[in-house]
Amino acid sequence: MSEALTTAPVSQPPGGADSQPLFEAAPTIYPRDVKGKFRRLKWWALIVLLGIYYVVPWIRWDRGPDAANQMVLLDLAGRRGYIGGIEIWPQEVYYLTGILILAAVGLFFASALLGRIWCGFACFQTVWTDLFLWVERKVEGDRNKRIKLDNAPWSAAKVAKKLTKHAVWLFIALMTAGYFVLYFVDAPTAVVSMATGAAGAWTYSVVGVLTFTTYMAAGWAREQICIYMCPYPRFQAAMFDEDTLLVTYEAWRGEPRANYKKTDDFARRGHCVDCGLCVQVCPTGVDIRDGNQLACIGCALCIDACNNVMDRFDLPRGLITYDSERNKMLRSRGQPTRKRWVRPRTIAYTVVITLVTVVMVTAFAGRARLEVNILRDRAPLFVTLSSGDIRNGYTFKVLNMIASSKTYDLSMQGLDDARLTVIGHQEDPADTARLPVAADTVGTFKIYVAAPRAALDGQSMDLRFVLTDTETGERHVQDTVFRGPAR
Amino acid sequence: MANVEKDALTGTETTGHEWDGIRELNTPLPKWWVYIFAASVVWAIGYYIFMPAWPTLHDYTKGILDYSSRAAHRAEMARVAEARSVWADRFREATVDEIAGNDELRRYAMAGGAYLFADNCVPCHGAGGQGGPGYPVLADDDWLWGGTREAIEFSIRHGIRSESDETRYNVMPVFGDDYLEDEQIAQAADYVLHLSGQGGSDAGHELFVDECSVCHGEQGTGLAEMGGPNLTDGIWLYGTGSRDDVMAQIRNPKHGVMPAWEGRLDDVAIKQLAVFVHGLGGGQ
The missing domain is CATH 1.10.760.10 (Cytochrome c-like domain)
Known part of the structure; x- marks a missing residue:
């Protein structure tokens, strides 16, 4: 009895006895330091990009006494966006769509030409990870020392190193998060209020959350963000063709790979000495010799590493190259190589970018700086006055989006003998009314229109409001309806 | 007693007990769950110390921070009153016509009046002052007790046929009941x-x-x-x-009653309402 029970297959893991666990912890990657031209390029990209991030909020831009004087500011509380000489109201957020489309197509364009240059050099994940890795290297040493340190039992020295590293990381993360806020509030005031504890709970929450995500993403998650979270690597291959410049291994020259022995003659074996440095320097831990792959972010550090090795063996550089598949093939046959920049793919992206840019610039140049919204009162639909006249109420919102105050004349068309009053501006019934609107504000007016019952010919009549700029004579026409009782 | 052994099939340890030949695999709780549980216990103890937590016979434990949501709300309301006091002083000194004549004060009155109207007046007078059978329309220019801002303010303050000493009051006599044929x-x-x-x-x-x-x-x-x-x-x-x-x-005439709002609403609110109602379209 007992025998039968214990041998029954009841204790199988889900999926069967052969199934593997669904989660496998990713191995820690310890990128080795490397010197070379791509490493220098990456340092420059880091300095320039971080420089932009940290300097931009401090650049001032004079917009007169009533508007913000920060060059780039998305003033959420004040509901205005400023980018240099451009001011955007909430109604115009669709410009953001255009900018995002441009950014997306620009990314595709760059990918078609140069592979994952964005991922390798310009993405904030790459830039901040690079910065965090630099700190890690300064505190704990290069790859081998870090591996040794992590495997060593806990000691005072290890604790000190780890504490130092995480403290610096957290400080950088805090600075990153704090600066992010400066794009949404006036930078000098915000810095003072954040430092003195006077800023609101929202500000501190945003800083806290961003500090945490920066620390986690650049310190702990690193390449896992690129491999598991970022959607871009999943479809980047769709942008590539045989002329796209990619980081690739020239297998025709490198294979068969083998460790170097003194007796070896490179004419009779592959040039790859299988030193593994290309894998050790890789920030995502891939082996580029396996071919182009999802996890490769195109940072080209393996090229630097390999070139240094080739130099040591007096072999030509470029066993790992930043070149196209076509050139790799041509080289393997001993034919001359060439770069093809103009291709159907790049032409298509150029056309799309040009089109979107033209549409956006045109729309922007001709965008209205005056917008009028009319809300008709619905309760009551209309009012009978003691004279027998019928009166309708309207709420008028005049959006004056320019930096000077305006005065408008309001008149009506389409309704005979209609008279209007504006609360606070035109108390006696008249044909027209004068509406002042301050600079860069929304003027709200309560307007009543009364018409004799005899002038109405139905329950709903068309009514047109004409707003005329008293200075320029510019007219703005808005149609609405006038409701009355059934005849 | 415990006879811990590895299960041959899964490689997992058993609990070491056997019941009628049945042994159970020992699958402990996930570590992350245990840690969160432990952290919650620590948190709860801290909460007992700092925040109001346990009921006692006649009261409750106040906690070191002495927090109470009621006090927090009172403080919040005091802050609001403080922020409004600048306006309140200006409103108390001004007449309703002066308020309407000043752009800044009028905007404040119209904005605040809209909320006060929605809270207090809409049940009888309708959302836009459109009235209803037996309830006067406030949006037209036909006023029973006068449509100037001052008259409106007086009507709101003292009501109509209300319990106020200064209420507006009239009664139309019953003309039926053998008085008229x-x-x-x-x-x-x-x-x-x-x-x-x-x-x-x-x-x-x-x-x-x-x-x-x-x-x-x-x-x-x-x-x-x-x-x-x-x-x-x-x-x-x-x-x-x-x-x-x-x-x-x-x-047999019908008569409506409007309550006096003095005492229910403060001076500022009544003036805001007077300006707002006057602005519903029919003000004189």
Whole structure:
């Protein structure tokens, strides 16, 4: 009895006895330091990009006494966006769509030409990870020392190193998060209020959350963000063709790979000495010799590493190259190589970018700086006055989006003998009314229109409001309806 | 007693117990769960110390921070009152006409008045002041007790037929109940319809002058000082202005009551409301 029970297959893991666990912890990657031209390029990209991030909020831009004087500011509380000489109201957020489309197509364009240059050099994940890795290297040493340190039992020295590293990381993360806020509030005031504890709970929450995500993403998650979270690597291959410049291994020259022995003659074996440095320097831990792959972010550090090795063996550089598949093939046959920049793919992206840019610039140049919204009162639909006249109420919102105050004349068309009053501006019934609107504000007016019952010919009549700029004579026409009782 | 061993099939340890030949695999709780559980326990102890937590016989433990959501709310409201006090002082000193004449004050009054109106007035007078049967329309220019801002402010403050000592008060006498004959009531109703140009006849002129003109005026245009409605404008408070409706009101009049808002609303709110109601369209 007992025998039968214990041998029954009841204790199988889900999926069967052969199934593997669904989660496998990713191995820690310890990128080795490397010197070379791509490493220098990456340092420059880091300095320039971080420089932009940290300097931009401090650049001032004079917009007169009533508007913000920060060059780039998305003033959420004040509901205005400023980018240099451009001011955007909430109604115009669709410009953001255009900018995002441009950014997306620009990314595709760059990918078609140069592979994952964005991922390798310009993405904030790459830039901040690079910065965090630099700190890690300064505190704990290069790859081998870090591996040794992590495997060593806990000691005072290890604790000190780890504490130092995480403290610096957290400080950088805090600075990153704090600066992010400066794009949404006036930078000098915000810095003072954040430092003195006077800023609101929202500000501190945003800083806290961003500090945490920066620390986690650049310190702990690193390449896992690129491999598991970022959607871009999943479809980047769709942008590539045989002329796209990619980081690739020239297998025709490198294979068969083998460790170097003194007796070896490179004419009779592959040039790859299988030193593994290309894998050790890789920030995502891939082996580029396996071919182009999802996890490769195109940072080209393996090229630097390999070139240094080739130099040591007096072999030509470029066993790992930043070149196209076509050139790799041509080289393997001993034919001359060439770069093809103009291709159907790049032409298509150029056309799309040009089109979107033209549409956006045109729309922007001709965008209205005056917008009028009319809300008709619905309760009551209309009012009978003691004279027998019928009166309708309207709420008028005049959006004056320019930096000077305006005065408008309001008149009506389409309704005979209609008279209007504006609360606070035109108390006696008249044909027209004068509406002042301050600079860069929304003027709200309560307007009543009364018409004799005899002038109405139905329950709903068309009514047109004409707003005329008293200075320029510019007219703005808005149609609405006038409701009355059934005849 | 415990006989811990590895299960051959899964490689997992058993609990070491055997019940009728059945052994159970030992699958402990996930570590992350245990850690969160432990952290929650620590958190709870901290919470007991710092925050109000345990009921006692007549009270509760206050905690070191002495926090109470009621006190927090009171402090919040005090902050609001503090922020508004600048306006409150200016409103107390100004008359309603002065408020309406000042751009800044008027905007504040209209904005605040809209909320006060929605909270306090809408149940009877409607969302846009459109009124209802028996409840006066505030959006038109026909006012029972006067449509100036001051008159409106007085009506709001003291109410109509309310319990306030200064309430606006009038009563239309019962003309039925053997005071007037049925034919006389019909005659008066016809005359009233005639006044607003809705047919009827002027045969009841004498009767109207004798019985009605004290409150409604010789021409039937009403007397705002005593709340006598205008009968010439075709706007009716009770009914739709049919002959039966008018006769019913003469025979046995209906009267509405509006509460006095002084004491319920403060001075600032009443002034805001007066300016807002005046701005519903019919203000004089």
